[in-house]
Amino acid sequence: MTPLASFSVDKFDSVAMSTFAGAAVAARFKECFVTGSKTSPEDAKAIEKALFDWCSSRGCINYAHWCALAARCIWCVCVVVVVVSL
Secondary structure (H helix, E strand, O other): OOOOOOOOOOOOOHHHHHHHHOHHHHHHHHHHHHHOOOOOHHHHHHHHHHHHHHHHHOOEOOOEEEEEEOOOOEEEEEEOOOOEOO
């Protein structure tokens, strides 16, 4: 597989969020996105843990992320340094 063919194959989307953070957290996050309300600190922590678990399940051994306030919603932005043990 070429690098471009594998681009964006693994992505933390709504399905991954539901799987790793739970359907209730994913539904509340989607509601915040739609209404513009803020994500609760508890849900933000659950999403943070879900991102970490999701990355770890794909072989990442280094991981970094930060949460930043967007216009009306807390967005968790994930920057993943993919260092896979071979």
